[in-house]
Every structure is written in structure tokens, then in C-alpha cells.
Amino acid sequence: MVRLELFGGFRVTIGALVVPDEAWHRRKMSALIKLLCLAPKHRLRRDQITAALWPDLTPAAAAANLRKTVHYIRHMLPEQHYETNPIVAEGDLLGLPVEHIWVDVVAFRTQVVQARERRDLEAYAEVVELYRDGLLPEDDDEWTASYRFDLRRDYVAILEEYAGILEAAGLLEETARVAHTLIELDPLIESAHVCLMRVLALAGRRAEALRQYEVLRRVLQVELGIEPGPEAQRMHEEVRVRQVTEPALTSALWERVGTLRMVSGDPRGAVKAYTSALERTTGQADAARLHRLLASAHLDRHQVALAEPHLARAEAMTTDPAEAARLACLRGEVDCLNSDLDRALHNALRARALAAVHGTAEDRARAEEAIAMVSHVRGxxxxxxxxxxxxxxxxxxxxxxxxxxxxxxxxxxxxxxxxxxxxxxxxxxxxxxxxxxxxxxxxxxxxxxxxxxxxxxxxxxxxxxxxxxxxxxxxxxxxxxxxxxxxxxxxxxxxxxxxxxxxxxxxxxxxxxxxxxxxxxxxxxxxxxxxxxxxxxxxxxxxxxxxxxxxxxxxxxxxxxxxxxxALLHPIAAETYAALGDCEPARAHAVAAARIAERFGGSAWQAMASSSAASAALVEGDPRAAGAAFTAAAAGYERVGHAYWARRSRRQAAGAAGLAGLADQDGNVHGTPRP
Structure with missing residues (x-):
């Protein structure tokens, strides 16, 4: 197995042997390996390679250079150090021996998908550890720029998510470290400064939180000529004037963390944060509100048994009619999940009546949403x-x-x-x-x-x-x-x-x-x-x-x-990764599509799941199974009259059948069918 690393610098390990830098005695030798590491399925046409590596040469001269470079790579090490050619030729294509290699960039992208699926700290930590100092930090080749930009953008997004999950879990020092990393990457990421201010305040480090606001203010003024946004200004003011006692401020910050996690689709993280807020609150009204928020976070995951005690506590403690409207909405949601639809509608209508008199525009909107959802479930x-x-x-x-x-x-x-x-x-x-x-x-x-x-x-x-x-x-x-x-x-x-x-x-x-x-x-x-x-x-x-x-x-x-x-995301994603030869993300999206089909039922949902499964089967080398799944997808789309997607799936089924025929002839699948 050959291990190819591009993050933090280029490094090749064959078995236990680390290839020394001096072995790449010609710069284009390592450049060719890097280029193929980043290419779809780790292969490219010869003209694509020469255009990237020798853009200023004539096609004939560039082709000659490519032949020499491939020769040098193939004879760089004694044969006993590898079991296959390091560069594989297939017609006009050159590639890496995919069965024998591990590439860190591919692993990074796969682990990003898995981290988002699992939503646990260990998975995010593995992604962050893999990235190190970024893609080929010492290389200045023009063709690496777009790859470096894309991977850096993915890394920034992962760091933001990681910081949110750490913060919700109460791991404040770790959150601060991730926020610092984000700020070092890009001092203009205002949300990272705000996150750092918040965790410093939660940790009782008020002076540092205030200093961080000044750092943000100076950076924005110098670089963009603007002031910090409303969230940063509000937090700065809360910490500066200390309008509330320390436990209450801490509770308010934890509540804000929970709200941020709910907005980002992480109800488990929200539960942790709201629980931390509840442990620190002293007022009955605040406690009632936090019980209501905890019930809402549990209901977001359809966990009625966990939501019920918090909802009951909130109802018993609440005297504010606006808060009562919000609780009526949640009670209607519980009734809906328990299939008591008449009672659910009663509570949704009660929420609307209370919100119309006592609530905010958001309360009225939520009541209307509750009525619409109950009507939907009732048919x-x-x-x-x-x-x-x-x-x-x-x-x-x-x-x-x-x-x-x-x-x-x-x-x-x-x-x-x-x-x-x-x-x-x-x-x-x-x-x-x-x-x-x-x-x-x-x-x-x-x-x-x-x-x-x-x-x-x-x-x-x-x-x-x-x-x-x-x-x-x-x-x-x-x-x-x-x-x-x-x-x-x-x-x-x-x-x-x-x-x-x-x-x-x-x-x-x-x-x-x-x-x-x-x-x-x-x-x-x-x-x-x-x-x-x-x-x-x-x-x-x-x-x-x-x-x-x-x-x-x-x-x-x-x-x-x-x-x-x-709905469109998973079949398109599975097909995309299949076209790139990436098995794990293709299969992950197929699994996600299957879960949605199981939840909603119906031919169209099942068709999308079948299409996703077909793409995953293709990249896993089973065109016969892919053809059957594409055919099933077409039938599902036809049942609901989705003519375009039915025709498209029929074409994909025919392409998979062609690949199955080739596989029967020589035992090899040569590629994925284009729609």
C-alpha cells in the first residue's frame, strides 16, 4: 500500500519506506503524482496533464516531457519496493494504481461527510488533524490554487461546526483553541471572534473577551472600514456594563449557544447548551423558558418521552401569556406526534389566539405554522x-x-x-x-x-x-x-x-x-x-x-x-461521487436517501433512493445491480408522472447494462455511464 500525503507538504510512503525528497530529482516527477492525487479517480488524459505541467511548451514537446517524466517515476525505486507500476496507462489516460494507494485529500473529504453524519467530536477532531497546514503549502504551481482554495473553504466550514459542537458540550478551552485557529486562517471571520468572545465570557475571562472585541473592531476598520455587527456589539455591551449578575449572564450566553445549535440543525448540541443554561439560572421565568427550549430541542428529534417532562415543568411554571402561546404550540406538536390530531389542532388554534393578543410576530408565525402542519398530517x-x-x-x-x-x-x-x-x-x-x-x-x-x-x-x-x-x-x-x-x-x-x-x-x-x-x-x-x-x-x-x-x-x-x-440533493450527490470514483461518500448519500424514503414512503422518494443506490453500486463495481436500481428508479418516477427524471433514469439503466456487458466480456468495469 502506498500512502500519498499532500496536506502539510508532499510525502510518499511505500509500505514502511518513506521516499526521500532527493528521490524526486526532477520537480515534474512529484508534480505529476500530486496532480493525479487530486484528479477524479486519480487519472487524467495526457493532454490535461501536459496543459497543467507544461503550459508554455508545444504539444509535441510537452508530450515528450511527459513520457520522460513517467519513465523516471517508474524507475525511481528498485522493483522490490512496490508491487505495481506507480503510473498506470489506459489508452490516452494516465493514472495511479487506485487499488494500492491511500490519499489524504480523499480521506479528508470522506471524513468530512462522516463527521457531519455522526456529529461527534472525535470525527471532527480527525478531520482537523488530517488537514494540518493545508494543501501543499510550499508549492506555488498555478494549477494547485483552485484545489487549495476549495479544501481551505471546506476546512473553515468544518472548524466552525466543530467549534459549535465543542461549545455546546461545555468544552470551552477547546472551543477557544478552534476559534483562534479560525481567526488565524482569516481574521475577517466575524463569527469566529464572536464565538471566542462568548466562550471567554462563559469561562469568566471577561477582560479577554473585551480585548477580543477590540481586536475584531480594529481588523474590520482597517480591512473593510466597517464596525462589528449587531451580535458582536450586543455581547460586548453585555460583558462591559455587567447589567446582570454573573450566573444570569452565564445562563444567557449558554441559552444563546443552544439557539445557535438549533439554527444549525444540531438539536443534540442545543440540549447540552440549554441544560447548562438551566443549571445556572436563578429566576422562575428564565427556568420556565429554558424548560420550553429543552422540550423543543427534544421534539426536533421526535423524542417525545424526553420532551414531555420539560414541557410539563414549563407549563406549571409559566404565568406569561406570550410564553403560554409558545407552550401551546409545543403541546400541539406533542399531540401530533402522539397521533391525537384533534387535540393537536385545538392547541395550535389556542396558540394562535394567545399569540394574536400577547405574542410577537414570530409567535404568531409559529402558531400559523403549527396549524398548517396539523392540517397536513390530518390530510x-x-x-x-x-x-x-x-x-x-x-x-x-x-x-x-x-x-x-x-x-x-x-x-x-x-x-x-x-x-x-x-x-x-x-x-x-x-x-x-x-x-x-x-x-x-x-x-x-x-x-x-x-x-x-x-x-x-x-x-x-x-x-x-x-x-x-x-x-x-x-x-x-x-x-x-x-x-x-x-x-x-x-x-x-x-x-x-x-x-x-x-x-x-x-x-x-x-x-x-x-x-x-x-x-x-x-x-x-x-x-x-x-x-x-x-x-x-x-x-x-x-x-x-x-x-x-x-x-x-x-x-x-x-x-x-x-x-x-x-429532495434533489442525495441522488445528485451519489451520482457525483460515483463519477469521481469515491465509494464512501456515494454510499453515504445513498444511505441518507434510503432513510428519507423510509420516512416518507411513496414512489418518488423511493425512486430517489433507488437512483442513489444505483450510483453507489456503479462505483462499487456492480453495474448489474446499478442497472436494476436505475430501472426501479425510472418506474417510481413514472408512477408519479415525473417524466424528465424517469427518462433520465432509463438512460442511466441502459448505460449500466452496457457496462455489465463489458464486465461479462473481460471482467472489468471501464467507467460510469453518463446520463
Missing amino acids: DWRRGLDAELRRAGGQLDTDTFVGPFDIHQCIGQFHLYSDELSRDVEQYARTTLAHASDAGVVRVQAFAWCLLGESLLLHEQFDEAAGCLGQSAELHASLGSTSGALPWQRLAEVAVCQQRYDEVGPALRRASAIATVSPMARHVWQRIHATAAFARLERGEPEQAARSIRAAAAAAARYGGCPTCG
Whole structure:
């Protein structure tokens, strides 16, 4: 086994033998190995290699240099030190012997996926340890720049996630060390400064927290000419004036940590942080609120038995009617999970009544979301939305209803992919649009235009879909900057399906700009990145697609994710990694898709799981199993009328069958089929 390391510098180990630096007596010898280490499946065409290593030479001269370089590498060490050629030729391709090598960059990317899946400290620590000083820090070759940038971006995202998990676990010194590392990497990462300020304050090191704020203020002023953001300013002021006693301040900071973990989709970390806050609080109202937050964090993982005692304590301790509205929402969620839907609706309506008088706009929004979700589980969401349109009318166009329409959009996605419900989504959208137009309610019109466009898109009526989605985007724009990401994302998807790739980037940039400030962030970021990966994959750029998949994972770690709205991610991710020859991440996404299919049921969800499994089977060298899974995916898509994806899966099944035929002839699988 040959161990190839690129992080912290180039190093090759063959068995127990470390290849000395002087063995690479020509610089291009090591450059060729590095280039192949970073290449998809560790192989490249000869012209790609010569363009990277000898860009200034004529093709003939560069090809001659490549032949000499390969010769030098193959004869660099005595034969007894390796069992196979270090450079493998296959037609016009040159590559590394993949069965005999371990590459740290590949391991890093695989472990990033595993760390995010497992969400434990040991997994994150292994990723951080592997990165060391970054990719080939002493190399200045132009072709390494993009690889170095991508890996550094992934490393920064992992460090931010790692710091959050450490902080929630109460490991403050370790959190401070990771935050310092982030600041050393990029002093302009304001969230790292804020994290460091917070853990210093939690550790009782107030003076250091104040000094860190001054460091942040100076850096931002010198580099960007701006002041620190609201979160940093608020924390600085709390620590500076000591408006509360030390235990109360500590409790408030731990509560904030818990809230950050909930936003980033880490309810386990939130439970740890809220528990720390509860242990330090002294007031009854604060304790009641923390019990409510703990119940909410447990319910996020559907752990009713763990949530119930906290919810009961909060209900017994609470006298504030606004807090009672929040508790009624949670009680309705418990009832919903316990299948007591009548009682769940009663509590959701009670929450709305209390919030309307005593609560904030966010409380009112959560109550509306609870009603929508109960209606969805009861099977009468469509009637409920129509009733809401008649009841609230023009109030639906106020900011109060931005949040609730997150859940309506999410439920709409579920209907698009459900066996029974998908059949008449188009008609339902048209009926809702007519009612909303008669009532003059812009938000519901925008929702209905989007749902209609999505239905037409999945039925392969691309031109009509684009028109509907464009109308939805325009109406959302009239409501402000925080809505409309979904129709722009779907417009990009239409463009990919029609191979109008120049339209994809502008549409996704519009969607991204809205998602940055939208309460729909957890619903759209994964789909935005998945669409970008889909476009790159269709253009034959799997390495670029993988960058988008990794960005999707980082977005989910920061904003949380939604399995319904992120439906496209796993099959595209599995296909991307299969095209790159990366088994473990392909299989990880196949497993994730299978879990979602098991949770929701239905042909479309199962089709996505089958497609993901097919891609994993391909990269694992089983084209026959892949062909069967692609065929199953096509049948599933056909059952719900998703014509484009059904045709695409049929083509993939045919490609897998061709590979199976080749394998029968010579026992070797030569590559993965392109869609």
C-alpha cells in the first residue's frame, strides 16, 4: 500500500519506506503524482496533464516531457519496493494504481461527510488533524490554487461546526483553541471572534473577551472600514456594563449557544447548551423558558418521552401569556406526534389566539405554522389553506406570514412527490391561484404560481413552467427581499433540464441572495447547491459538482436542512461521487436517501433512493445491480408522472447494462455511464 500525503507538504510512503525528497530529482516527477492525487479517480488524459505541467511548451514537446517524466517515476525505486507500476496507462489516460494507494485529500473529504453524519467530536477532531497546514503549502504551481482554495473553504466550514459542537458540550478551552485557529486562517471571520468572545465570557475571562472585541473592531476598520455587527456589539455591551449578575449572564450566553445549535440543525448540541443554561439560572421565568427550549430541542428529534417532562415543568411554571402561546404550540406538536390530531389542532388554534393578543410576530408565525402542519398530517392541508385565505385575506401579505409560508412551501414539495397527492397538484394550484387573485392576496398568488410551475416542471412542460415560476418570482419581489428563493431555484432547474446552462448561474445567484436573508434558509440552501451540482454534472464536470455538494453540506450544518425540500440533493450527490470514483461518500448519500424514503414512503422518494443506490453500486463495481436500481428508479418516477427524471433514469439503466456487458466480456468495469 502506498500512502500519498499532500496536506502539510508532499510525502510518499511505500509500505514502511518513506521516499526521500532527493528521490524526486526532477520537480515534474512529484508534480505529476500530486496532480493525479487530486484528479477524479486519480487519472487524467495526457493532454490535461501536459496543459497543467507544461503550459508554455508545444504539444509535441510537452508530450515528450511527459513520457520522460513517467519513465523516471517508474524507475525511481528498485522493483522490490512496490508491487505495481506507480503510473498506470489506459489508452490516452494516465493514472495511479487506485487499488494500492491511500490519499489524504480523499480521506479528508470522506471524513468530512462522516463527521457531519455522526456529529461527534472525535470525527471532527480527525478531520482537523488530517488537514494540518493545508494543501501543499510550499508549492506555488498555478494549477494547485483552485484545489487549495476549495479544501481551505471546506476546512473553515468544518472548524466552525466543530467549534459549535465543542461549545455546546461545555468544552470551552477547546472551543477557544478552534476559534483562534479560525481567526488565524482569516481574521475577517466575524463569527469566529464572536464565538471566542462568548466562550471567554462563559469561562469568566471577561477582560479577554473585551480585548477580543477590540481586536475584531480594529481588523474590520482597517480591512473593510466597517464596525462589528449587531451580535458582536450586543455581547460586548453585555460583558462591559455587567447589567446582570454573573450566573444570569452565564445562563444567557449558554441559552444563546443552544439557539445557535438549533439554527444549525444540531438539536443534540442545543440540549447540552440549554441544560447548562438551566443549571445556572436563578429566576422562575428564565427556568420556565429554558424548560420550553429543552422540550423543543427534544421534539426536533421526535423524542417525545424526553420532551414531555420539560414541557410539563414549563407549563406549571409559566404565568406569561406570550410564553403560554409558545407552550401551546409545543403541546400541539406533542399531540401530533402522539397521533391525537384533534387535540393537536385545538392547541395550535389556542396558540394562535394567545399569540394574536400577547405574542410577537414570530409567535404568531409559529402558531400559523403549527396549524398548517396539523392540517397536513390530518390530510386537509389544502382545505385549511383555502380557509386561511378566506379568514385572513390581505393580512397574509404582511411580514407576519413570511414564516408560515415556509411551511406551506415545504408541504407543497411533499405533495409534488407523494403518490396520491401529486396527481392533482396542478389543478389545486390553479384553483388556489384563482381564489387568491379574486381576494387580491399577493403572497398566496406567488405561492400558487410557484407550485403550478413546479408541477409543470416535473411533468416536463418546461416552457409553461418557466412562465409560471417567473410570475411567482415577480410577485415575491413585490413582497420584499426575504421571499422568492424557491421559484428562482426552480427556474435554474428548468434551465438545466433544457440545457440552457448560461441561465443557471444568474437564477441561482438570485435565489442565493434571497436565501441569505430569508427565513426559508433551511428549506432552500441544499436545493440551491444541489441544482448547481446537477448543472455541473450534466455538463460533464463532476469535480465542480462535488464542490457544490460540499457547499450544500456546509449550508446544512449552518442553517439546518429540510429532507422534503432538499429532495434533489442525495441522488445528485451519489451520482457525483460515483463519477469521481469515491465509494464512501456515494454510499453515504445513498444511505441518507434510503432513510428519507423510509420516512416518507411513496414512489418518488423511493425512486430517489433507488437512483442513489444505483450510483453507489456503479462505483462499487456492480453495474448489474446499478442497472436494476436505475430501472426501479425510472418506474417510481413514472408512477408519479415525473417524466424528465424517469427518462433520465432509463438512460442511466441502459448505460449500466452496457457496462455489465463489458464486465461479462473481460471482467472489468471501464467507467460510469453518463446520463
